[in-house]
Amino acid sequence: MQQSSGLKNEATQCYHCGTNCTGSIEFSGKPFCCEGCKTVFRIISENGLDDYYTLEKFPGKSLSTTEDDRFAYLENEQIADTLYEFKDGEKAIITLKIPDVHCSSCVWLLENLSAINKNVLDCRVNFIRKEATISFLYKTFSLRKLAVLLSGIGYSPMISASNQKEKERKKHVGGINIKLGLAGFCFGNVMLLSFPEYFGISDLDKSFADFFSYLNLIISLPVLYSASGYFISAFAALKQKIISIDVPIALGITALFLRSSYEVLFQVGPGFFDSFTGLVFFLLIGKWFQGKTYEALSFDRDFRSYFPLAVNREVNGDSEIVPLNDICKGDVLRIRNQEIIPADSKLLSESTRINYSFVSGEEDPISIMKNDFIYAGGKQIGASILVEVLKPVSQGYLSRLWERNNPQQGINHADILNRIGKYFTIIVLIIATLSAVFWSVVNPSIVWETVTAVLIVACPCALALTVPFTYGNVVRILGRFGVYLKNTETVGKFFNITHLIFDKTGTLTLSGAGEIAYNGSEMSDLQRNVLFSLTTGSVHPYSVKISNYLKGAIKMNLDSFSEIHGKGLEGVFNGNTYRLGAPVWVLGKEDTSENASVIYTENNNRIGSFVFKPQYREGLKEQLSKIKPDFNISVLSGDNEKERAQLKGIFPPDTRILFNQKPEDKLNYISKLQNENEKVLMIGDGLNDAPALIQSDLGISVTDDIAVFTPSSDVIMDGRNLSIFSEVLNFIKNTRKILISSILISFLYNIVGLSFAVTGNLTPLFAAVLMPLSSISVVVFTSVSVFLLAHFRKLKP
């Protein structure tokens, strides 16, 4: 690559990805920022797909280096087979997650993939899910080649163990749509056929009335299928000896249907089929509204998603690809640059550096010597190494930490509706019994009528709609501010939180970015260029940062260059020795004068030093002072104490700040608080916080790019929106008042209905008016008030 220093034309933008560049790389008259972008352009234009660039401006993404080796494990048929959705003699279909899909050009290019390679038969993109379903000829064009082809044009697929799980999940959607459509159809028709009844049918038309009633009965039958979910869930709850909100609903639906069928079949009345179908229809609308989820995001990743699907095993000098689960103790694995070490193991190569940021949160790589222990989850940096597995994947440190706190499934006891449902059912049954006793004395002929009327009118339809619509609206509003809740139940978890815990790296600070400051004498051009030549030869994060800082310097050929692990860099130029590295190594003693991270010397004379400061997110201090009155706050950092002063300045005075916290320490800290009856909200990022996020009562994972991996949590939050965090908390806390008000409204309707039912005055027309009225008023009330609240809390996009 030609270095064109001095040429500083800021206006030039890469034709492919839009990055500002010098314009030194050119192809067919168009400027590119790097060879990667140029290659992608060439592939695209050679295949006649130039339209890619006309649909959107700068549609591409800058390529990070693509290595074919990354997908080598896909050659293994055993692994590939677990990923396919369908496979026959020559064709296979696979759905791949492609996080880089971001605009209509992406859709266009991917769907024209068959123009680039004839072995690809078809490609369909689901933009919302960021997925492509591709059918291709796997005999002539392996899955590996497909993955390489996709990476080659800038759409690297994300393949992990969760892909295999996704496949099973894909079925069983659409059920609610059919049930809802069916209920709506029946509701509409029954309503229409009930109109003559409402307006009073004359005795002359008695045969019509019977005809309509029988027709209603027949049309209502499919609604039993629509309501089946409520029967199943109520039955499951009773089996566990719990009374959930679904129990009175199922009771009401059953009473409605039986009473109506009896009335029609024995020709004593028209029945309540309009109320029955309407009730189920409204309940299902609530369910459908609640079911909204963020499909592109995944909230349930476990640590395996971070690991490769397969690794290279060395057996007698030969290398073979094996699935991760087949690794045994004593196996020798080859780990390449940037690969994750999948199992706890021992280093066989001389030395290396491991980045444990996934595990500990500490970003600086750690030097490892031969025979040292390496934890699973570390990322290899540098040339490929050999390691010997000490424990199978499932017994590693991370796996055990993970399995310690598997979240329990089942009916949510804390759910506010289910708590109410219990008392509600008991009260309704008492009222029904009392009215039965009363009428059996006064007028035994209407006992059965009043009892069923009580059960019908008490059916908590409006009540059951309060939560889906209140929470559902909250989820939708928060989604506009980059706060994505896993499901509507998550909203309820916010209410009881008493303690907030923040992770530092990546959560409070911007990951990757950071300030770099140079202290010392002005560097001469020569010193600058030598330093640049030193740092470009190293992949250490500090070196990369310094290289970026020295933009414009020229790389020279040094007479000698060496990188000493854990210490620094040394180079000789024109007989002078230059060193850059840790103070202890460069100066031979601790540096106490300043907080220098690395020192640069020429022939042991200090030239200057660099200090790296993490960059904190904006508006943190202000946000924290707003939050402070309502919560206790702690900070748990995996890093060392060098940032203590900085953190103290940002956080309120009585914040507990703890350093050197391993994932296990974080988890224990949270369980300790929980034993003291605190409800803990954990805000973190990365795999090192994952156990803590699960253990906490509510886990929020913060990320700067929601397309990338986030650990499993209840909420995924765009890091930039941490600046409105206090507003978000405040907003959610206040929705509780809305929820309680709407519950009271629905109770009011129940009381009115019950007063008619116990006196034996419930007519079908009255029920048919009351039921929709109560449901609609609850829906309107919650929706309007949640939106007004968001408006007044200044939550504006």
Place this chain on the structure above:
Amino acid sequence: MTVIYILIFVSVLIASGFLVGFIWAVKSGQYDDTYTPSVRILFDKKPNKKEEYTKEKT
């Protein structure tokens, strides 16, 4: 007035037709992805230029 039996029979029949159509639409996956088709419809179907393409000079 007995014509009303026929009318209602016909109306329920037609409505059922739409219901079946709806169920078919759900089952065939038309509600699985409600966004991408709105992007896809804007693409022009152009003849493949690959054959006419002559390799450009670097």
